[in-house]
Amino acid sequence: MDSWLSTYDSTYRLAQEIAEKIHERNRYLRNGENPVKINVTVRSLMKRLNESIGQLRNSLLRSVSTRQITQLEGDRRQNLVDELLTKERQLQDSFKSEGAAPDVIRSSLMTGGAAGSSQYNPWVMEEPEETRGLGVGELRQQQQRVIAEQDAGLDALSSIIARQKQMGYDIGNELEEQNEIIDDLANLVENTDARVRNQTRHVKLVDRKSGSCAMMVVIVLLLIAIVVVAVWPSK
Template sequence: MAPDPWLPLLAAARQLAQDIAERIQERNRCQRSGESSAKVNVAIRSSLQSLREKIDQLKELLLRAVSTRQITQLEGDRRQNLVDELLTRHKQLEASYRNEGSEPDMSRSSLMAGGGKRGISNPWLLEESEETRGLGFDELRQQQRRIIEEQDAGLDALSSIISRQKQMGQEIGNELDEQNEIIDDLTNLVENTDDRLRTQTRHVKLVDKKSTSCGRKRPQHKPSHPRALLD
C-alpha cells in the first residue's frame, strides 16, 4: 500500500503553525524593546501564506481520499475536524500578527505539554481523538489499514449474501416457470376435455332427437271388429 501523504503534511502544518506563533512572540518582543521587526514580519507573512497552502492541500487530499474510499467515513470525519481546527488556528495567528488578539504563550515546551506558562490551555494545540492520541505515523497507518481491512471484510460478507440471494431468486424464478408450464398444460387439457364433452353432448342430443322422431312415425294396428270376423 502506498504511504498516506496526508498525515506527514498534517504534521508539517502543525509544526509550521508553532513556528509562526513563536515568530509572532519574537516580533512583539522586538516591538516592545524598540528593535526593528521588519524581517520577522516578512517571515511571518510568508509562513502564514505557506500554512494556508498546506491547509488547502490537506483539504484536497482529504476530499480525494473520501471520494475514492481510500479511508473510512469515520476517519474522513476525524480528519475534517483536524482541518477545521487548523483553519481556526490560521485565523488566530493572522489576528495575532495584526495585533488584533492577545499575545499567545507559544514556547515549544508549553505546546508539547498542551498548556501555557500561566496555566492557560494552549489555544493553538490541535486536539485529536482518544483513539489516535499518542500514536505515531506508522501506528496511525496500521490502524487505518486495519479499519480498511475490516471494511473490506464486511463488504465481502455483504457481497456473499447478495450473491446467495440472487441465486435463490433465480431458483425461485425457474420453479415458477416450471409451475406456469404445468398450469398451461392443465389449462389446455381442460379445454380439450371441455371441447370433447360438448361434442359428445351434441351427439347424444342428436341421437335422442332421432330416436324420438322414429317413435312418432311408427304405424298403429287396430284390432278387427268381431262382427266383421263372423261375416
Template sequence: MAPDPWLPLHAAACQLAQEVAERIQERNRCQRNGESPAKLNVVLRSSLQNLREKIDQLKDLLLRAVSTHQITQLEGDRRQNLVDDLLTRHKQLQASYKNEGPEPDVIRSSLMTGGAKRGVTNPWLLEESEETRGLGFDDLRQQQRRIIEEQDAGLDALSSIISRQKQMGQEIGNELDEQNEIIDDLTNLVENTDDKLRNQTRHVKMVEKKSTSCGMLVVIVLLLIAIAVVAVWPTH
C-alpha cells in the first residue's frame, strides 16, 4: 500500500509555519535595530505563499481521502481540525508580517505553552489530544507512521476476511449449480417416465379394444354357422 502523503505534508507545513514565525521575529529585530529588512521581507512573502499552497494541498488531499473512503470519518474530522488550525496560524503569521498582529514570539510562546498571552489564545493546542501533547516533529512522525502501520494491518485483515467470504460465496454458488443440475436430471427422468406410462396406458386400451372386437366377431361367426346348419338340416 502506498504511503499516505497527507501526514508528511502536514508536518512540512507545520515546520514551515515555525520557520516563518522565526523569520518574522528576526525581521522585526532588524527594524528595531535600524537595519534593512528587505531581503527578509522577500523571503517571508515567498514562505507565506508556500505555506498557503501547502495548506491548499492538504485540503485537496483530505477531500479526496474522505470521498474515496481511504480514511475513517473520525480521522477525517481530526485532519480537518489540523487544517483549520493551520489556516488560523497562517492568518496570524500574515497579520504579524504586515505588523497588524502580535509578535511572532508571542504566538510561538502561546503555541508551545498552550496558554494565553496578551489576550492571544492558542488555537492549536485546544484541540490537541493528550497523546500528542508535548511531542516534537520526529515523535509525531513516528506516531503517525505507527498509526499508518496499524491501519495497514487492519486493512490487510479486512482484505483477508473479504477474500474468505468471496471464496465461500463461490463454493456456495458451485454447490447450487450442482443441485440445479440434479434437479434438472430428476425433472427429465420424471417426464420420460410419465411419457412411457402414457404410452403403455394407450397400448393397453388398444389391446382391450381389439380383444372386445375379436370376441364379438367370434360370436357372430358362430351364429351364422348355426343358422346355416339349421337351414340345410332336413326336416321330416
C-alpha cells in the first residue's frame, strides 16, 4: 500500500481517538470528575495529530514536485489533507470549550450521529454522503476505485490525444503532397507561358517578313510595268 495513504489512515484514526478522548473529558466534566489526566493526554494527541498532518503535507509536496503522482491524484490528496486540517481545528475548538460545546463522539465521525439529533456536529458537515458508514478498509477500497477510474479516464484521454496526433501527422503529409502538386502545376504553367511567348514572337517575326516580301513583289511589279511602258512603241 502507498506509504502516504498508510500515514493518512493512521492520522485519521488518531483524529478519531482524539474525538473519543474529548467525549470522555466532557463526560468527566458532566459528572463532576477531575479531567486533568485526560486533558494532558488530549494535548499530547493533538500535538501528534498536528505533526502527522504536517508530515502528510510535506510528503505530498515532494511527490507532486517530483511528479511521483499525477496532478489529479495530487489534488485528491490535497483535499484529504484539507479535510484533516478542518477536523483538527474543530477538535481544538471542542477541546478549548471545556465541555460547553456538544460532544464529538466516535460514531458521528463515520455515521453522522444519532438520527433526529438537533445538536451541531462539525464532523457531520465535513463527512460526504458517499463515505458515511464506511470503515477505514472500505474507504481505502473506495479510494482505490476512484484512482482506477481516474487512471481509466487518463488512458482514454491519452488514446484521444494519440489519435489526434496521428490525424495531425496525416493532415501534414496530405498538405505536403498538395503543395508538391501545386508546385508542379506552377512549373507547368510557367513553362507553357514561356512557350506561348516564344511562339508569339515567332509569329510576329514571320508576319513582318511576309509583309516585307509582299512589298518587294509589288515594287518589282511596278518596275517591270514602268520598263514595259517605257520600251513599248507608241502608236
